[in-house]
Amino acid sequence: MNALLIDDSRLARTELRHLLQAFPDVAVVGEAKNAAEARTQIQVLNPDLLFLDIHMPGGSGFELLASLEIAPQVIFTTAYDEYALRAFEVNALDYLLKPVQENRLAAALDKARTQSTAPPILPPTEPAATPLNANDQVFVKDGERCWFVRLSDIKLFEINGSYTQIYFNDCRPLIPRTLQHLETRLDPKVFFRANRQQIINLKWIDSIEPWFSNTLKIKLKDGPEVEVSRQQSVRFREVMSL
Known part of the structure; x- marks a missing residue:
């Protein structure tokens, strides 16, 4: 090894x-x-x-x-x-x-x-591996506070230290999940991996503008600006273009 x-x-x-x-x-x-x-x-x-x-x-x-x-x-x-x-x-x-x-x-x-x-593990076939629908609600707990939030209301997932921060309404709870794990559960038609640190909800995009080195910068409605990595900017154009 x-x-x-x-x-x-x-x-x-x-x-x-x-x-x-x-x-x-x-x-x-x-x-x-x-x-x-x-x-x-x-x-x-x-x-x-x-x-x-x-x-x-x-x-x-x-x-x-x-x-x-x-x-x-x-x-x-x-x-x-x-x-x-x-x-x-x-x-x-x-x-x-x-x-x-x-x-x-x-x-x-x-x-x-x-x-x-060990022999390779076959990919799971249980329904739990199927991406959640944007209209599904998920339970979120951060310390003593709890929420039951609809995925469509979440505009951004962002790495924060060893946790992932969720942006919805005026709330910013932290959950002990990686972006890789979240990607397996989120609907790729709604949620897009913008870079190594962030996943955005495409339905919350307010504006898009060209950025440095052929990348993109996305402004979310009532939210922060997100810089899309070069590789993901190429993928975004391919996926979202006619």
């Missing part, structure tokens, strides 16, 4: 690299000290496994995963134990507390080996 070490602490990366020498089937192919470096390394090296810290300058480990279209297997390595539940919600293989113990590392690697040799 090819592994990428992602941690802002050089000492932590060095210690983990040393521990991994005891596992000859694991090759450390690179290191990154922040999310930006990690994204580049992942594209270039295509690792099988990420050893990922949570707190890093310029973006957390959760934000890095949310920005990836396809993520390798992940083992979190962190000094904080309060994010364990969140880690498994994003399908992490394991959650190792620093300083990493060799027996815990061995157990985590056993999980990675099992996953890599």
